[in-house]
Amino acid sequence: MQPEDKIVILTGAGISAESGLATFRDDGGLWAQHRIEDVATPEAFARDPVLVHRFYSMRRTQAAAAEPNPAHVALARLQRDWPGEVVIVTQNVDGLHERAGATALHMHGELSRALCAACGHRWDAPSEMTPETTCPACAQVSARPDIVWFGEMPYHMDEIEAHLADCAVFAAIGTSGQVWPAAGFVREAARAGAETVEMNLERSEVSRAFDTVRIGPAGRVVPAWVDGILTAGTGGTTGGAP
Numbered sequence: 039m040q041p042e043d044k045i046v047i048l049t050g051a052g053i054s055a056e057s058g059l060a061t062f063r064d065d066g067g068l069w070a071q072h073r074i075e076d077v078a079t080p081e082a083f084a085r086d087p088v089l090v091h092r093f094y095s096m097r098r099t100q101a102a103a104a105e106p107n108p109a110h111v112a113l114a115r116l117q118r119d120w121p122g123e124v125v126i127v128t129q130n131v132d133g134l135h136e137r138a139g140a141t142a143l144h145m146h147g148e149l150s151r152a153l154c155a156a157c158g159h160r161w162d163a164p165s166e167m168t169p170e171t172t173c174p175a176c177a178q179v180s181a182r183p184d185i186v187w188f189g190e191m192p193y194h195m196d197e198i199e200a201h202l203a204d205c206a207v208f209a210a211i212g213t214s215g216q217v218w219p220a221a222g223f224v225r226e227a228a229r230a231g232a233e234t235v236e237m238n239l240e241r242s243e244v245s246r247a248f249d250t251v252r253i254g255p256a257g258r259v260v261p262a263w264v265d266g267i268l269t270a271g272t273g274g275t276t277g278g279a280p
């Protein structure tokens with residue numbers, strides 16, 4: 039690897055599992071407890087805003103009580119210490135990357151933010167949002183969680199595509215590779231010539247698209263991967279890269 043090399047990292051729910059936050063598709067995950075069509079679509083919100091607000095208020099409270107784990111901390115260290123750009127694209131809506139000291143592009147939104155469906159204003163969400171929550175900008179009763187629901191366009195896609203087109207390393211951590219467009223990022227990065235590495239507790243739907251797959255809990259595998267990159271430094275492509 040060279041000092042100017044850009045590293046793009048996609049994270050999913052698995053990176054926050056060791057912080058105590060439920061994933062979606064593991065045994066007992068969120069989609070085993072709730073039907074997506076009841077809590078994570080615009081139609082669900084129109085049909086039963088109380089239920090949807092209750093679902094996200096519960097997750098907002100859980101996320102606020104969780105702590106970053108060694109995987110989040112290691113990625114923040116990589117962003118700080120790697121001489122090239124390190125871009126974290128997260129499907130997660132918790133704030134654990136930021137609380138570990140990193141920056142991240144939240145392509146599925148953030149639990150900590152509210153969005154006004156009437157005027158588009160965004161603000162820090164109260165812990166408990168209800169259908170009576172009003173927008174501080176337009177005063178209308180039109181607040182919703184600032185979450186990208188199924189059927190809606192993920193955020194930051196132009197910026198993400200640009201990063202995928204010129205990264206030297208693409209890593210995916212703790213994601214099952216079952217939801218698009220994130221599941222296709224590895225192929226876009228590979229087409230641009232990036233080395234690709236997947237870190238997961240088990241092989242995913244898209245493992246075969248990666249050059250390297252590292253199996254194990256993110257809290258152990260990610261710090262080892264970051265150590266390898268930072269100790270190998272910029273001396274060629276040996277050492278910690280993928």
Ligand code: APR
Nearest residue numbers: 050051052055061062063129212213214217238239255256
């Ligand atoms: N360390 C590493 N990986 C883990 C760990 C762990 N401790 N625990 C679980 N995993 C892995 C699982 O093996 C699985 O591959 O994390 C992945 C979690 O997959 P999902 O639950 O499908 O979560 P994710 O891939 O982030 O889902 C993507 O789907 O429902 C939508 O919007 C939601 O952002 C979410 C998107």
